[in-house]
Amino acid sequence: MKIVAYGIRDDEKPYLDKWSDENPDVEVQSTGDLLDESTVGLANGADGVVTYQQKPYTAEVLDKLGSFGIKFLSLRNVGVDNIDATAAKRNGIKVTNVPAYSPEAIAEFTVTQLMRLLRRTNTFDRKQKDGDLQWAPDIAEELNQMTVGVVATGRIGRAAMKIYEGFGAKVIAYDVFHNPELEKQGIYVDTMDELYSQSDVISLHAPATKENEHMLNDDAFSKMKDGVYILNPARGALIDTDALIRALDSGKVGGAAVDTYENEVGIFNTDFGSFDKIPDERLKNLMKRENVLVSPHIAFYTKRAVRNMVYFAMDANKSLIESGKSDKLVDL
Ligand code: COI
Numbered sequence: 001m002k003i004v005a006y007g008i009r010d011d012e013k014p015y016l017d018k019w020s021d022e023n024p025d026v027e028v029q030s031t032g033d034l035l036d037e038s039t040v041g042l043a044n045g046a047d048g049v050v051t052y053q054q055k056p057y058t059a060e061v062l063d064k065l066g067s068f069g070i071k072f073l074s075l076r077n078v079g080v081d082n083i084d085a086t087a088a089k090r091n092g093i094k095v096t097n098v099p100a101y102s103p104e105a106i107a108e109f110t111v112t113q114l115m116r117l118l119r120r121t122n123t124f125d126r127k128q129k130d131g132d133l134q135w136a137p138d139i140a141e142e143l144n145q146m147t148v149g150v151v152a153t154g155r156i157g158r159a160a161m162k163i164y165e166g167f168g169a170k171v172i173a174y175d176v177f178h179n180p181e182l183e184k185q186g187i188y189v190d191t192m193d194e195l196y197s198q199s200d201v202i203s204l205h206a207p208a209t210k211e212n213e214h215m216l217n218d219d220a221f222s223k224m225k226d227g228v229y230i231l232n233p234a235r236g237a238l239i240d241t242d243a244l245i246r247a248l249d250s251g252k253v254g255g256a257a258v259d260t261y262e263n264e265v266g267i268f269n270t271d272f273g274s275f276d277k278i279p280d281e282r283l284k285n286l287m288k289r290e291n292v293l294v295s296p297h298i299a300f301y302t303k304r305a306v307r308n309m310v311y312f313a314m315d316a317n318k319s320l321i322e323s324g325k326s327d328k329l330v331d332l
Pocket residue numbers: 052076077078079080234297300
């Protein structure tokens with residue numbers, strides 16, 4: 001059995017090598033290249049493909065995999081929004097993801113960023129570098145006094161809720177699917193409008209779909225409390241960046257932590273050498289603001305998560321090849 005693993009980063013390689021040692025019945029071929037039209041040929045002759053990338057898995061690539069007889073594609077991440085679902089289905093390609101490599105990693109980072117915003121750490125760090133050790137005017141706020149509105153109560157949303165509750169915040173949530181346990185606790189509001197009007201902090205944990213693209217737009221911001229904090233460790237497409245910039249300018253949004261950005265592909269996880277060379281003016285607009293924390297999609301990036309992404313995806317691909325079955329199959 002042969003699996004080709006694409007886009008293997010240096011930090012993933014030791015885990016892949018270990019998995020390979022533990023699975024001597026599988027021939028593993030790995031490459032740092034992403035899976036696209038120019039690299040798909042490498043998969044010819046393999047039984048399955050394991051990948052992670054943010055750039056699209058196009059119809060052309062999926063048709064090529066289909067023409068090689070490859071039926072199993074296992075992603076090392078959770079989001080499946082970059083797969084051409086029609087092409088995958090047309091080629092009979094089964095797709096798995098890793099739905100829970102570490103929900104806690106993302107939740108912990110999200111709350112870390114919120115605490116940094118509330119305690120004005122950007123401002124105090126800057127002031128201290130300038131020799132200014134004064135307190136005022138940068139007085140902080142306390143999470144235990146706030147209502148946090150969690151959008152989507154999947155694994156990551158629920159992990160974040162636990163931490164918010166640990167801090168003593170009131171937590172409310174919106175989701176189309178209600179988790180029975182949370183339902184019993186009366187945590188759900190019925191509409192996003194209710195969540196907007198009641199929340200001091202809005203914590204986004206939804207996948208990107210056609211329906212929720214630019215969910216946070218001018219209209220949504222207008223329904224929120226003045227000075228609301230926005231956290232987006234989920235998907236850039238959930239926020240209309242221009243609307244966010246307007247809401248920051250007007251003071252409607254008091255602070256934002258964005259670990260995802262709608263145009264991040266090709267920008268995040270790249271070294272441009274200097275701030276000026278970052279090729280995205282809107283992103284730089286956000287990065288220059290002291291009440292905005294931009295991070296390059298690193299909420300997931302922990303040793304445990306990376307290990308699990310490699311192991312769970314390789315296990316899923318092997319299982320598909322052996323039996324056609326996996327508990328990580330995605331309904332595209
Ligand atoms: C995902 O798992 O879908 C993520 O967003 C994390 C990714 C950058 C590895």
